Amino acid sequence: MDERSLPDANLPPFEGGRSLLLGGAAAGAAGLLLTLIGGFIAPKAALYSYLIAFDYWLGLSLGALALVMAHNVAGARWNVVIRRLGETIAAAVPLFIVLFVPLLLGARYVWIWIDPPQELAKETLRLLQYKKPYLNFNFFLARAVIYFVVWSALALLLRAWSVRQDESGEALLTRRQRKLSAPGLVLLILTATFASFDWLMSLQPAWFSTIFGLYVFTGGFVGSLALLCLIVTGLRSGDSALGKIISADHQHNLGKLLLAFVCFWAYMAFSQYMLIWAGNLPDEVTWIVARSRGVWRPVGILILLGHFLVPFFLLLSRDLKRSRQGLAAVAAWMLVIHYIDLYWIVMPASSLDGLGLHWTHLTAFIGVGGASVAAAVFLLRGVRPLPVRDPYLEDSLRYVQP
Amino acid sequence: MxxxxxxxxxxxxxxxxxxxxxxxxxxxxxxxxxxxxxxxxxxxxxxxxSKVPLVALTGGVFGALGGYVMQAWMNGVDFAINVGNRPPHGFWTNIPITFESGVLLSVLSIFFSAIFYFFALPRPxxxxxxxxxxxxxxxxxxxxxxxxxxxxxxxxxxxxxxxxxxxxxxxxxxxx
CATH class of the missing domain: 3.30.70 (Alpha-Beta Plaits)
Structure with a gap:
């Protein structure tokens, strides 16, 4: 019996990515500095831009964390060759503790409930008074601390155990990752839900939607799948050693997950929209009304088409999911439309004119993005680019599409 | 022979x-x-x-269209009931059934085409x-x-x- 020859997966520690690390760090520093300058000129516009960029890149990290944990819990084997990429993206989370500080400093420009202006309607002021036990700055800060502690602990522990296994090869570490991931997923979904309530939903503090947390989180999850698709197709097109190990079958699986979660995102968005639309209650419709009138109407339609309908039909194609250029194009587009989706969630709450376009949107995006890319590349350098002694590595190398 | x-x-x-x-x-x-x-x-x-994906897509599209048309015709034309002055033909409220009938017909067409066409059953x-x-x-x-x-x-x-x-x-x- 002739054994099908498997690629040699015992790759040395990753030493490349130097230009990406330096470029990311430089772009990050420049972007953040320019956004800071923008913050002195137009505090509100700059802080709203920064909030979108912050939630965008943080969402990608948390999405990767959820994917790694879901695979650990399910005992997935196919994903072992790409797991280190997900662990690395997730482990960039602690960076966002530092990046959260500007939002705390400028909190009163962003969240109206911190210092409610007296010209608000009497009813709104009364409602904010009623919500005060939850929506006050000290408790807000305490909750943020809890979120970051939970996320950082999960991401760093999972990555540390996985990296340790590269040298020791202990199967016990795989078991430990699985055991942490099960409660970790519950904690992650709860903290991410409350974080989206605190940072995004409370931009319009009179409005509430219980599915909002999952809607925002799923958007980030789709984004992180798209990011992984982009990295994997890029690696496979280049001549890196890892790119030769990741097969079209692994890429196909990521494409299938992207399709599934594009649908799941649409399910969340639709569930929120349809119930509010059918209920037609004054305190619920305000959020939708603000986002479906005037300049925001075409943006909403663009999101419906670009975040669901078009990618859904494109991703149905098996050939597209197995093609490097095809999947890369759809994944890149998903990363763009995810930003537009967050923009549409955040900006109508700002009461800035029109679409609220401001040059700090670009600088904040590049600033936070550059810093997080640099952090992720920094974490990947010096460790193996895949878990070389994972007990399921061979199953992953052998994986073919059913 | x-x-x-x-x-x-x-x-x-x-x-x-x-x-x-x-x-x-x-x-x-x-x-x-x-x-x-x-x-x-x-x-x-x-x-x-394999032709199975094509069968599934065709079934799904027909199921979704059929589901939507059925609701639009029944609620909007054939037996319009005024519920809290909502429009009798509500696009968004028709979507869940459209989705479900799409999935149902897609799955049924895979199942029956598999049994009677692809596997050529009954074949004792x-x-x-x-x-x-x-x-x-x-x-x-x-x-x-x-x-x-x-x-x-x-x-x-x-x-x-x-x-x-x-x-x-x-x-x-x-x-x-």
């Missing part, structure tokens, strides 16, 4: 390899029998892409069942079968199967 030249292989890789060699040698009427899906056998035989009998050895195809062995109408090539085909490494070769003739 149809004849089936059967060859048994102990390992899945050998079976796929034999399929590939025989197909490259231009042998017609090749088929494979295996206790579980054989990776690579479709590629070895250069079979066309197939000549290869005549062979007692062939029972291992549902246990632990992998079989290649070559279908042929005439008698002359049988000996040659048996020889070809042996040369690709079949551990048992056997021919069944369709009983009249």
């Amino acid at each position: 149809k004849r089936y030249v059967l060859g048994e292989f102990g390992e899945p890789e050998d079976c796929v390899e034999a399929l590939r060699k025989l197909h490259e040698a231009g042998v017609q009427g090749l088929d494979a029998y295996s206790p579980y899906p054989l990776h690579g056998s479709d590629e070895a035989l250069e079979l066309p892409r 009998y197939h000549p290869v069942f005549e062979s007692e050895q062939f029972r291992t195809a549902s246990l632990d062995a992998f079989w290649v079968s070559i279908e042929t109408e005439e008698e002359e090539p049988v000996a040659d085909l048996e020889e070809k199967l042996r040369s690709t490494g079949a551990r048992r070769v056997h021919t069944v003739v369709e009983s009249a």
Whole structure:
């Protein structure tokens, strides 16, 4: 019996990515500095831009964390060759503790409930008074601390155990990752839900939607799948050693997950929209009304088409999911439309004119993005680019599409 | 009368390899029998892409359209009821049923097309069942079968199967 020859997966520690690390760090520093300058000129516009960029890149990290944990819990084997990429993206989370500080400093420009202006309607002021036990700055800060502690602990522990296994090869570490991931997923979904309530939903503090947390989180999850698709197709097109190990079958699986979660995102968005639309209650419709009138109407339609309908039909194609250029194009587009989706969630709450376009949107995006890319590349350098002694590595190398 | 030249292989890789060699040698009427899906056998035989996704998509599209039209006609035209002054034809409230009827018809078309078309059921009998050895195809062995109408090539085909490494070769003739 002739054994099908498997690629040699015992790759040395990753030493490349130097230009990406330096470029990311430089772009990050420049972007953040320019956004800071923008913050002195137009505090509100700059802080709203920064909030979108912050939630965008943080969402990608948390999405990767959820994917790694879901695979650990399910005992997935196919994903072992790409797991280190997900662990690395997730482990960039602690960076966002530092990046959260500007939002705390400028909190009163962003969240109206911190210092409610007296010209608000009497009813709104009364409602904010009623919500005060939850929506006050000290408790807000305490909750943020809890979120970051939970996320950082999960991401760093999972990555540390996985990296340790590269040298020791202990199967016990795989078991430990699985055991942490099960409660970790519950904690992650709860903290991410409350974080989206605190940072995004409370931009319009009179409005509430219980599915909002999952809607925002799923958007980030789709984004992180798209990011992984982009990295994997890029690696496979280049001549890196890892790119030769990741097969079209692994890429196909990521494409299938992207399709599934594009649908799941649409399910969340639709569930929120349809119930509010059918209920037609004054305190619920305000959020939708603000986002479906005037300049925001075409943006909403663009999101419906670009975040669901078009990618859904494109991703149905098996050939597209197995093609490097095809999947890369759809994944890149998903990363763009995810930003537009967050923009549409955040900006109508700002009461800035029109679409609220401001040059700090670009600088904040590049600033936070550059810093997080640099952090992720920094974490990947010096460790193996895949878990070389994972007990399921061979199953992953052998994986073919059913 | 149809004849089936059967060859048994102990390992899945050998079976796929034999399929590939025989197909490259231009042998017609090749088929494979295996206790579980054989990776690579479709590629070895250069079979066309499966039509199941197309059936599923067609069923899904018709189900979604049908579901939507049914609701739009019943709620909006045939029996419009005023509920809290909402529009009788509400696009968004029709979507869940549209989605569900799309999924339902998609799944049903896969199921029934698979049973009656792709598997050609009901089919209580197939000549290869005549062979007692062939029972291992549902246990632990992998079989290649070559279908042929005439008698002359049988000996040659048996020889070809042996040369690709079949551990048992056997021919069944369709009983009249």
